[in-house]
Amino acid sequence: MRFLMSHDLRHNFYLRVLLLVYFASLLLFLALNIELELFRYGLTPSALIANLLGNEELFIRAKDLTTLMTEIHVNLFLYPLAQLTTLSTLVHLKMSDRAKVIATLSSTVFILMDIGGVLLIRFVAPWTAWLKVIGFWGFEVSMFLMVIMVLGYLLGKPQGHPVHHG
Amino acid sequence: MAKQFHLIIAAYVLLMILHLGTALFLFGMKLGWSPDSIQSFYLGDNQTYAVGRSRLGLIETAVPHLVSIATTAFILSHFLLFVPTVSTRTKLIIGALFPISGLADIAAGFFILYYGSGFVFLKFASFIIFQLSYFVVLWILLKASLLESGTPPKAGVVPKVISPAS
Numbered sequence: 666m667r668f669l670m671s672h673d674l675r676h677n678f679y680l681r682v683l684l685l686v687y688f689a690s691l692l693l694f695l696a697l698n699i700e701l702e703l704f705r706y707g708l709t710p711s712a713l714i715a716n717l718l719g720n721e722e723l724f725i726r727a728k729d730l731t732t733l734m735t736e737i738h739v740n741l742f743l744y745p746l747a748q749l750t751t752l753s754t755l756v757h758l759k760m761s762d763r764a765k766v767i768a769t770l771s772s773t774v775f776i777l778m779d780i781g782g783v784l785l786i787r788f789v790a791p792w793t794a795w796l797k798v799i800g801f802w803g804f805e806v807s808m809f810l811m812v813i814m815v816l817g818y819l820l821g822k823p824q825g826h827p828v829h830h831g
Numbered sequence: 832m833a834k835q836f837h838l839i840i841a842a843y844v845l846l847m848i849l850h851l852g853t854a855l856f857l858f859g860m861k862l863g864w865s866p867d868s869i870q871s872f873y874l875g876d877n878q879t880y881a882v883g884r885s886r887l888g889l890i891e892t893a894v895p896h897l898v899s900i901a902t903t904a905f906i907l908s909h910f911l912l913f914v915p916t917v918s919t920r921t922k923l924i925i926g927a928l929f930p931i932s933g934l935a936d937i938a939a940g941f942f943i944l945y946y947g948s949g950f951v952f953l954k955f956a957s958f959i960i961f962q963l964s965y966f967v968v969l970w971i972l973l974k975a976s977l978l979e980s981g982t983p984p985k986a987g988v989v990p991k992v993i994s995p996a997s
Contacts, residue, residue, distance in 0.1 A: 730860070731857070731860045731861065734853050734856050734857055734860070735857060737853055738850065738853040738854065738857060739895075741846060741847075741849055741850035741853060742850060742899050742903070744846070745842075745843050745846040745847060745850070746902065746906070748842070748843070748846075749839060749840075749842075749843045749906070752839045752842075753836070753839060756835050756836065756839070762834075762835065765835050766835065766838060769835070769838050769839055769842055770838075770842070772842075773842040773845070773846065776846060777846075780849070
């Protein structure tokens with residue numbers, strides 16, 4: 666694959682505004698996703714186990730495979746999209762290459778843990794609830810930090826000279 | 832920076848392969864792989880007391896899918912621009928087939944509901960073509976992002992300069 670990277674993104678005012686609005690919305694998504702997770706699965710290992718495996722005392726029915734796969738299907742569209750757009754902008758920040766690689770790999774692993782954790786708890790072993798908890802919070806925190814860094818970058822002063830075309 | 836884009840795209844493609852897997856699974860679980868099962872999913876079945884889909888039910892599925900198919904097709908197809916080893920003709924065919932078959936897949940559900948079971952084959956064919964084109968795009972991108980970094984373009988294929996300011 667071949668890419669051509671040029672100047673500081675912030676020289677383009679329109680692109681800057683677009684990205685600021687986009688990442689502000691993404692912050693809202695990340696915040697509301699915590700509440701969605703709370704209602705859907707719970708945020709602690711015991712709540713996760715009760716919601717996925719069912720709990721007769723709390724009148725909670727176990728979730729079936731099709732329901733879980735439907736929820737995973739939606740998350741596997743949303744999470745990678747949020748991750749891709751954030752990392753693609755994060756690449757433009759002045760930070761070490763190693764940090765960027767770690768950000769990419771860790772957010773991917775967190776998504777896999779979050780998605781896989783649901784199926785592991787339900788069909789393999791309840792103790793894997795910890796994987797799901799770490800995966801979900803790892804994704805949320807890593808994304809939150811990356812979005813904040815990107816917003817800081819977009820609000821900062823552009824460096825160098827703008828490129829003139831034509 | 833280009834190396835980091837390879838990693839970001841590889842991570843995204845990996846997660847989208849899983850997404851494709853969930854789509855295949857859900858199709859098999861909900862609609863089934865035979866014309867009869869697809870027909871009974873949409874129109875119901877008196878013998879098994881299966882209830883058919885309503886217009887609202889189809890719209891509730893169609894609306895989020897139209898957005899997600901268009902978004903995914905746009906993102907993945909635009910990455911093909913950066914793959915110099917694939918001809919423009921191939922990119923055009925796959926890039927067009929991907930969203931069009933996705934659109935036909937959604938439309939086929941409405942056609943079955945309103946115009947009869949004859950459209951079951953359209954549903955099946957469009958879904959298969961959609962998933963195949965989705966997989967081909969993912970395969971090209973995964974191969975390009977992992978193996979072809981810095982590969983010179985094919986003869987006659989001129990990489991385009993993409994700049995935010997242009």
